[in-house]
Amino acid sequence: MSIFAVRYTYDERAEVRDAVRPEHRAWLAGQADAGVLLGSGPFTDGTPGALLVLRADDETALRSVLAQDPFAREGLVAQTEVRAWEVVLGPWSVTA
Secondary structure (H helix, E strand, O other), X not given: OEEEEEEEEEOOXXXXXXXXXXXXXXXXXXXXXXXXXEEEEEOOOOOOEEEEEEEEOOHHHHHHHHOOXXXXXXXXXXEEXXXXXXXXXXXXXXXX
């Protein structure tokens, strides 16, 4: 299982984002309960967006999960940057 850092950049439709946010957060909570989502949250400055840290077998599987996000379904995510991430220290690291 790999860990990925995902950067969402949102489009400018803040009012639609606000309306869909409860469903988006419920979906995120389900991913956390399933052990897929390690952490997520919006950026508090600059361009509207968020950082998500997730586990998946590979990038294809990860993108399949991300496609289920209500924000993605509604077209609110203008750009998705996916980076494989090796966690070396901290509570998310895997000790050998």
